[in-house]
Amino acid sequence: MAREIALLTNPSAGKGKGSRSAAIALPRLREAGFRVRQLAGRDGDEALDLAKSAVTDGVESLVVCGGDGMVHLAAQVLAGTETSLGIIPAGTGNDVARYLGIPRNDPQAAADVVVGSHVRTIDLARAGASYFVTVLAAGFDSKVNERANAMVWPRGQMRYTLATLAELRVFEPLPYTLELDGEVHRLDAMLVAVGNGPSFGGGLKITHGAEIDDGLLDVVVIKPMSRLDLVKTYPRLYTGGITKHPQYEHHRVRQVTVAAPGVVAYADGERLGSLPMTVDVAPNALRVLAPR
Template identity: 65%
Template sequence: MSSSPREIALVTSPAAGKGLGPGLRAAVARRLRDSGLVVRDLMGGDGEETLSLTRHAVGQGADGVVVIGGDGMFHLGLQAVAGTDVPIGLVPCGTGNDVARYFDLPRQDPMAAVDRIIAHRTRTIDLARSGDRWFVTVLAAGFDAVVNERANQMRWPRGQMRYQLATLAELRTFQPLHYTLDLDGEVRRVEAMLVAVGNGPSFGGGLRITEGALLDDGLLDVVIIKPMSRTGLVRTYPKLFAGTHVTHPKYEHHRVRKVTVAAAGIVAYADGERFGALPLSVECVGGALKVWV
């Protein structure tokens, strides 16, 4: 185990945790300082500035990064530390909190999560990489991504209801997509409702779309949901929370080191963030991240 950290970059943004992140900053910083750490408090005006500040702090020798927020803030922070020996910790206050689920972090008690960081126990995990961007949970590249894209264009309502309305709107018109997939060199052309690429097992607040995915096996889990009726899709949706959709006849699962996903007109999302238009090539990078657990 590495020596205990001396200086922590504490990172949040104005929008983190639906605005809750900034309010926690003072209490989190105080707890970290009381444990003997030097805290560099970072918050940019937006995500781009916040990431720039975080990368600068890591480049200047910060011994660790702690982000306050949800999966989106963790996604931002890991862009600064992926592929380095600098660990990252999470104080959860997001909506989905899948990263917190991965590491069994307290989701209702921020100070208990801070104490996990102070204890300085780390776990090394894999990450998924596409070009110069990384993700830790799941890349959504189908119906789920289309819903995200529609919801982001809606000004009303706010919160989770926006995604529910976007889902209903897309259900009325969505048609199966034509995909070209390269699975470790095996090219396949399929029609599907969605393709998901998982580094971990869940996204979207506990939807276990890539059930069985492990964070440290050196592989990506690619799930294909083949065409089904709107009624079938609605009936299958609740099974995602338990991971029992894996027995559905329209479910297909592959484990690969690298995958390329192509489909016309789709913008993929990863860690709940807008990631990029297809086609995208994604590879698993083993041992790319150290996390305080």
């Protein structure tokens, strides 16, 4: 009897790259002998319902074709189950694929990882009723997201560039209260990031050094700096050099509560809700298909 998997596609991911990548991956999966249930939601709610139904029906793996937002959606369904997650990267950032070593620009090679069926178990971070895989952003970066999401023009990456420039003009350090494994800290900061993994936003290594299977969260605080210094520091996020900045502070904990006025938290690029928010670790909560 053929092994059944579900292929859930975000058609709009990467400006249509989701559909194109799925069309390349699908024949490879079928050639390998899988019975493939093709799914494509018109929106996030429908995609979530389709994923839940497939897992309830007992598919061996839920394979998502899209970006970190699709991985985030799948994590809500798969956390704590025996169903594995496969990834055909087709988004803008693809940080989870980067963590796992899944080819990010070759859908057929990514499909080969699914065919290989090698399972790796990783942690998830849990914020209220939601799970996330990458990084929770709460500060300057999340305010940029809020501003960009409220804009109707332009589309794509330019929207975030303009939102960043606009937020830079008005942003001031925020008063935070952090509870790190029960120890309370009160401080002003530009942002606080809680990482299950080391990067977000397409390789921005804000929580550089975080590991997805160590049972810990990496909490990073960027203390107050000038707007000019913030702009100059930004490129160092791509190299991990941010860790050497004197305003960078790093903690490893099992649980953190983050509170600050007027801040909405984002994780895996998805809007989670307003602070305060408590985040803890769900160790070994997700089974993923990864290269050997």
